[in-house]
Amino acid sequence: MASSVGPSRARKVTLRDVAQLAGVSVATASKALNGRDEVSEETRRRVTEVAERLAFTPNTLAQSILAGRSGTVGLLTNDLDGRFSLPILMGAEDAFGAGQMSVFLCDAREDAIREQHHLKALLGRRVDGLIVVGSKTDPRPPLGSKVPVPVVYAYAPSTDPADSSVVVDNVRAGRAAVEHLLATGRRHVAHVSGDVSYSAARDRAAGAGAALAEAGLDHVGPVRYGSWSEAWGRAAVAALLDADEPVDAVVCGSDQIARGVLDALRDRGVRVPDDVAVVGFDNWEPMISGSRPGLTSVDMRFQDMGRRAAERLFAALDGSDHPGVEAIEPRLVVRGSTVPEA
Amino acid sequence: MASSVGPSRARKVTLRDVAQLAGVSVATASKALNGRDEVSEETRRRVTEVAERLAFTPNTLAQSILAGRSGTVGLLTNDLDGRFSLPILMGAEDAFGAGQMSVFLCDAREDAIREQHHLKALLGRRVDGLIVVGSKTDPRPPLGSKVPVPVVYAYAPSTDPADSSVVVDNVRAGRAAVEHLLATGRRHVAHVSGDVSYSAARDRAAGAGAALAEAGLDHVGPVRYGSWSEAWGRAAVAALLDADEPVDAVVCGSDQIARGVLDALRDRGVRVPDDVAVVGFDNWEPMISGSRPGLTSVDMRFQDMGRRAAERLFAALDGSDHPGVEAIEPRLVVRGSTVPEA
DNA sequence: AGCGTGCCCGAAAAGGGTTTCGGGGACTTT
DNA sequence: AAAGTCCCCGAAACCCTTTTCGGGCACGCT
Structure with a gap:
């Protein structure tokens, strides 16, 4: 007879229902369920039993409205669709998930209008804080001064240094790559990077250049900027080898470029790592796992960055965060493309 | 003197504040801001002006508690970290974002305990519905019968056929791959796939086999199951060519395997697509963009799947969804690995 | 027996917004 | 001028939970 309307339209069971069925007042029911000691064991038992039977779940919305904190965070x-925001998001989810926070996810797609729209919705829902994740390392304008909750920027820092930001350290990453190459005996380091309009490309090159300079060296040829693609890596190798300068190492602006470089070197019969060592950035699984030999790469630790952003947001919530830009230290992962595999 | 505590601890401005400052009652303020016509234009103007000035944002929590609908959904x-959930998630975010829904994101990491924990939290927050995204196409146990809101399963269907599920059609995808190969004149089709414990691997092989059978053909050799990796693709090519049976096409269980197959064929001097055609599945950008030649692949349309799941959830919300499993039709994307590029 | 003392429990307010309903003021009509 | 009508506005209830405060009841002590 299908007397119930729809699949699951049962009115939500409320504390009042529980109280009524247990024969106590709402106040008592609340106290019983929340473990307050102003209630007898016998009553508590009866109330919890009824709550269990009705599958009662306290309405967090009502609690939030009362407490003035919603226990939610916005992730903007x-x-x-990119590679960077996802691990960050995971790290943040991780850090929050441990506690009692729930995470609102919003994708603004680089559109400031959409971002403001989402921001407004989140503030309406009374999020306790916000994490803003960028898609590039280049600084971005802050959300606006009128945001009444703490904000932490991740990956892309705010242009305002007084905001809280957590970023990767591209300069240091470039330095780490070169220091590893120097330590393993390389002296002729070329550099193939991505789109020069990205600060990530420029910073990594700057770090690499600085490390070379400290050893009294310089890049072989100019830093070759191009695009963040395998095709560019392959094309760059052609140009590099045709230039006929000795090269025993290539620093690549990303793992994808490195993958192209590796493939092109293999095509040309150049042995890796014997003749030329190759280093990438990001330690990106899909590129790493298939490459021959395994690609040495600088891991930017996106997930830790997300976790750290969440931690700082927590700190900001209880006022113990001091704002500013914090850099995550990258971590070199050595594989067969720079050191012969055992 | 820093009399304010913390960076932005201003008490939230409430409707009462607006009303007070505008010299009207809360009731009138509410009506003015919500466009109800029981208020004079003059009053409305004054109220909106004050609301604007105070940056008043109505507390959605309070509205939700009253309306009995929160305007939120849970994405479980x-x-x-995988490749599948993300586009699905985007599609869903997309479909919801258009309206007034906000999305709670929870990652259960294949852990049933954690899933239940998140579920409970989401129900406490009175989500209006749930989308559950799996990591494999294999059916999964439903959340539980006691869930008082509509649920749509995406990618991994519920084992209960009476639940609402949106899945990819792997059989059809396998068929599409083979039909394309047959249409372009191939007759000797080998099949290299991933982990046999995945229904995705088996279903795609089944679809491919069926299409071959309809043409009076069969796979060259057995379907070679292995792992979802480039390395396996390379290894399989070695075995395949050593078997010394004629092969003019290889269907690969994933783009990653296909990438390995392409690389190994190139190493061995086999021309693609002239001598052998290669097809992959998923149309996964990172693998596609770098491959030589461009990889023909069956796009499973994850994003559309996510969007569809969201649409069905909407339908379920107003009772117009009829449950059951719905399959998304895959889409073949032809590139240079099966047809010579112009 | 009377008084004091705990122990449980319930009434009520709070929190922010929406909605219904009634009332008051101004304007029109006779 | 009195009566009727219409238009705005405000008081109050409601949603669900927590918390404070006061009251009632039982028991012990003198």
């Missing part, structure tokens, strides 16, 4: 990303 | 994923 601009790059949901 | 198990594979936040």
Whole structure:
């Protein structure tokens, strides 16, 4: 007879229902369920039993409205399809999930209008704080001064240094790559990077250059900027080898470029790592796992960055965060493309 | 003197504040801001002006508690680091974002305990519905019968056929791959796939086999199951060519395997697509963009799947969804690995 | 027996917004 | 001028939970 309307339209069971069925007042029911000691064991038992039977779940909305804190956080990303925001998001989810926070996810797609729209919705829902995830390392304008909750920027820092930001350290990453190459005996280091309009490309090159300079060296040829693609890596190798300068190492602006470089070197019969060592950035699984030999790469620790952003947001919530830009230290992962595999 | 505590601890401005400052009652303020016509234009103007000035944002929590609908949905994923959940999630975010829904993101990491924990939290927050995203196409146990809101399963269907599920059609995808190969004149089709414990691997092989059978053909050799990796693709090519049976096409269980197959064929001097055609599945950008030649692949349309799941959830919300499993039709994307590029 | 003392429990307010309903003021009509 | 009508506005209830405060009841002590 299908007397119930729809699949699951049962009115939500409320504390009043529980109280009524247990024969106590709502106040008592509340106290019983929340473990307050102003209630007898016998009553508590009866109330909890009824709550269990009705599958009662306290309405967090009502609790939030009362407490003035919602226990929710907004995660405002601009790059949901990208590689960077996802691990960050995971790290944040991780850090929050441990506690009692729930996470609102919003993708603004690099659109400032959409971002403001989402921001407004989140503030309406009374999020306790916000994490803003960028898609590039280049600084971005802050959300606006009128945001009444703490904000932490991840990956892309705010242009305002007084905001809280957590970023990767591209300069240091470039330095780490070169220091590893120097330590393993390389002296002729070329550099193939991505789009020069990205600060990530320029910063990594700057770090690499600085490390070379400290050893009294310089890049072989100019830093070759191009695009963040395998095709560019392959094309760059052609140009590099045709230039006929000795090269025993290539620093690549990303793992994808490195993959192209590796493939092109293999095509040309150049042995890796014997003749030329190759280093990438990001330690990106899909590129790493298939490459021959395994690609040495600088891991930017996106997930830790997300976790750290969440931690700082927590700190900001109880006022113990001091704002500013914090850099995550990159971590070199050595594989067969720079050191012969055992 | 820093009399304010913390960076932005201003008490939230409430409707009462607006009303007071505008010299009207809360009731009138509410009506003015919500466009109800029981208020004079003059009053409305004054109220909106004050609201604007105070940056008043109505407390959605309070509205929700009253309306009995929160305007939020839970997105319960198990594979936040994976390739599948993300586009699904984007599609869903997309479909919701258009309206007034906000999305709670939770990653259960394949852990049933954690899933239940998140579920409870989401129900406490009175989500209006749930989308559950799996990490494999294999059916999964439903959340539980006691869930008082509509649920749509995406990618991994519920084992209960009476639940609402949106899945990819792997059989059809396998068929599409083979039909394309047959249409372009191939007759000797080998099949290299991933982990046999995945229904995705088996279903794609089944679809491919069926299409071959209809043409009076069969796979060259057995379907070679292995792992979802480039390395396996390379290894399989070695075995395949050593078997010394004629092969003019290889269907690969994933783009990653296909990438390995392409690389190994190139190493061995086999021309693609002239001598052998290669097809992959998933149309996964990172693998596609770098491959030589461009990889023909069957796009499973994850994003559309996510969007569809969101649409069905909407339908379920107003009772117009009829449950059951719905399959998304895959789409073949032809590139240079099966047809010579112009 | 009377008084004091705990122990449980319930009434009520709070929190922010929406909605219903009634009332008051101004304007029109006779 | 009195009566009727219409238009705005405000008081109050409601949603669900927590918390404070006061009251009632039983028991012990003198």
